[in-house]
Amino acid sequence: MTSHRQDRMSIEIQRILSDVLQNEMKDPRISSESITVSRVEASHDVSFAKVYFSILGNEAERKQIFAIVEKAKGFLRSQLAQRLQVRHVPELEFKIDMAIEQGIRMSVLLDKLREKELQDGTEK
Secondary structure (H helix, E strand, O other), rough: OHHHHHHHHHHHHHHHHHHHHOOOOOOOOOOOOOEEEEEEOOOOOEHHHEEEEEOOOOOHHHHHHHHHHOOOHHHHHHHHHHHHHOOOOEEEEEEEHHHHHHHHHHHHHHHHHHHHHHHHHHHH
């Protein structure tokens, strides 16, 4: 069960990191369309935070953007320190969230299935 503090910190970390990625990252390979902070899970004592990113693109682009974000971990954490107003800024752990891409893939498959059913229904 998560505490109210954990939830608030998770939401605030997500909001700050999203803002930093969209407005303050200088790397041209990262755009607001290519990466999204999908969720943040703070530990019970808020000393660690798992940050889940949805990265659109093929596998090579995904790995490249994830490596850039991983390399900018210190910068992102310093931005959190400036904006969070807490004594200890949580350590960040980054993970790729595949939920959006899986949803898109499922939608495409369902559309193909629907199209096939319509074609089979009209041929009979």
